[in-house]
Amino acid sequence: MRKIQYISLWIFSFTLFTACKKDLLDIENPNEPTTETFWKTEDDAQKGINAAYSRFYKEGTWMRWLSFRYDLSSDEGWSTSPWNELGDWTRFNYVNYNFFEGNNVHWQDFYVGIFRANQVLKYVPDIPFADEENKKLILAQAQFLRALWYFQIAILWEKGALVLEPTEAGYVPEESSEEAIWAQVEKDLQESATVLPEKWGDDDLGRATAGAAKALLAKAYMQQHKYAEAMAELKWLIDKEGTLYGLMDEYLDNFTHYKENNKESIFEIQFDDKNKGGTGEDASMATGFQRTQFYAPSPVGWQDGKARPWFINEYKKEKNLDGANDIRLYYNLYYSGSAADFPEKSPLVYGMTWQKGNWGDQTYVRKYSTGYYREVEDYFAPNNYRLIRYADILLMYAECIAETGGSLTDAASYVNKVRQRPSVNLPSLQNSIYKDVLNSKAKFLKHLQMERTLELCFEGWRWIDLKRWGMLDTQEGINELKSRDADFNNFIIGKHNRLPIPQIEVDNSGGKFTQNPKY
Template sequence: MKRINIVICGLLATLVYTSCSHDLLDIENPNEPTTGTFWKTEDDAQKGLDAVYSRFYKEGTWMRWLSFRYDLGSDEGWSTSPWNELADWTRFNYVNYNFWEGNNQHWEDFYVSIFRANQVLHYVPEISFTDDTKKNRIIGQAEFLRALWYFQVATLWEKGALVLEPKDGSYKPEEVPEARLWAQVEADLQSAAAKLPESWDADNRGRATIGAAKALLAKAYMQQHKFAEAKAELQWLIDKENSLYGLMDDYMDNFTHYNENNKESIFEIQFDDKNKGGTGNDASMATGFQRTQFYAPGGIGWQDGKARAWLVGEYKREKNLSGENDIRLYHNLYYKTSPQDFPDENPLIYGRKWDDGAWGDHMFIRKYSTGYYRDREDYFAPNNYRLIRYADILLMYAECIVETGGTPTEAAVYVNKVRTRLSTNLPTLQNSIFANALSSKDAFLKRLQMERALELCFEGWRWADLKRWGLLDTQEGIDELKSRDGDFNNFILGKHKRLPIPQIEVDNSDGKLTQNPGY
């Protein structure tokens, strides 16, 4: 691991999790930690917390499959995977509600993560610490992480079990509605923000901070259209510009394994390529970013995930102040005519020329790829995943300004910071071909939807954005999405804005969990 030593701790937490189970002979291993022998010391508390972080290294998270739900399920991407069931789950063809990679693994990985956070929150308050600040920071991180996973449950399924204590295998989860999930996310993040530091030392980079808690809390508020509350949380981060946070001059610094944990990072998942095992809980547990293998062109990766062509067209609608195409297009997508659009950039892809036979006219996702330093992908990319960036904060703040009565001109100040980043070098909105966006609230918000796509595409927020903007709630919204992404021809209003609850969870709940409407 780069900063947080969590691999061995992941193994330890698994032992704690399974310690109450006995084999057929009912023989206990005296050397195996149990909940009765483990949660005693400050070191135990730290290990237990690090085991919560270790859950980022599971396929159902951003490590691999969650990007299929958020990137490829939105209008930004699509799948041509020969694995038909995998591709179907990006185009709203949900037949098998127990499809592991598309549904059940998300549910399991989220709730195991919540279980581990619950262990910390249940046991650590009873442990004596020499420094209460350290104790509170451990608790605050666990609150942040639990909220992060409940945020995903609310976003994907819109209801689920609300479990706040560690439970044994006999527990039957009882569902709560979406509002209860968001309320818990709010409560956890408010509590976390009061305990967490503004920053960590070099050995602890990647841990949650007050800024991360406030940013995620703002996102939770915005998903519920609580824009005034979100704006107040975002204000704290805006006020820290030039001291804690800011934009990197080079847009690409946010997506390579160079310059990680930089000033633009609010929270990022720490990946590396040192451990090259599987995704179990042993000492060689993989800690690499695996999405890159699935998004890379054939012959380099699996090309299961691809970009929609409309993004290229949108990037090319305006030139920067030097009369060139928006450099974000080059950094975010591979496509056949990219060398002509960017004659001053490297024309090769992973050191190769475009393969007409294998790649045709498809658009590939360059963001987070490792083609900048090697010639093929594998399951061990070292890039950290920047879950929340300061650019996102600026764009959210602009949205909150106009949603709380501010003017488009006031909000444009923050959009312009993103547009005029040194490497992007676009004109301000006022001086662009989109100047009409400042004419009204509705015009500004519509332009902001595109500004977010051009800055944040393939970073996992588009699906939440589409839900917040109501585009998944009306036929007009779906028609707009269809014009960009043919998969939305399969979208059924009132049904596909949420996933089906894994059927095995419904069946095993003794009626306490019910299937989502329409399924």
């Protein structure tokens, strides 16, 4: 049951924002559940948590636009969209703070997701269950999802409304600090990790697990430089290597729809191409991965998002143990020299040879594209999005070891696992052209920044990593990013580290919300 029956749930979430007193003229519509008629049975509770998961099928999340904030705003990518305002929001040219696709859509979709999780946490405790353990599982999932959305708010705006119960229309929340939001993220994940199972059955693939909660908690700790705390959570996952988690031999298996929910997946958003509707709230709402349509080269897709070409040279700096180029370059990028660099692999791009007249020397994102099985993109790509992978866990653990003063040799052993995946087959760091990075903590951590992006590029973590490493806080860091991405010539330190609060939220807050600094 691949979609966790998300679609049966659009049901009621918006109708529950208000609850009015009834009088004799009120007529109850059985097709529009309210708080008085819903939240009565175990089935209601299950539909409620499924409704919270269904927020993944909205444009402001990883389904479509969030990659513009995380991939294209970082030095990994850029936008050449003919829609100038869309492109400008990856170039730090923010004029209209209410630009929907660049700002408000994220705020809206995250807070609707929070509202749905809050509904579950508010009403499910009063529902009688035959087995109270099932109730606890539903509540723990809601806590995980609420934490996941608040994590994005802390990253993108660095403040927001900390709302922990469903509210009625007209409610105006207070502004909460980044520190308060991180504290709530920690609390929700700490509590949910103790309840969630290590693994769900086949009918519930895609639900949050204890490992997913611990991995996200580790990321929250790391963003606050709490490396010792993060290390403890990551160790739990690493101790499960070989029994629950591990690396797939084939790197590509993490990005197609053929081997989904595999051992490398820590948390995976379930997409498919069965529903081909819009992204509304009806039963035919789309459940496909839409980013592929925006990243694919024309005429296959819209080519709104492209990769920066510096990746090509970075991958080619070292050969694997067979003397060949790093296969991750082939699987992550489409570029004009790919056929020559990988003569044993298909030179075709969605069934076409390189279109020199149309594509020139541009670099496109192959990762998560569906060119491995079809010749055109659409809004209904079937491949799941692996939000957190075990490779990420290993690289984060290596970072935590170094940051806490541990052995660099020990830290390198976890990096080596990623480098020496059978299909990648790179030498160990100790035997590589980068062996000198083991001579100092500073050199090791700097090199680890590149190891992370070569493994995890276009998976939504680069912008978050840049913030954690402080590269957005100093002119030295910005100069390095400028050398790879000209968009950073527009970057203003202390301003573009965060998005502007949607202006409509500031205007409607009655003074309870202030705009972010320098906006």
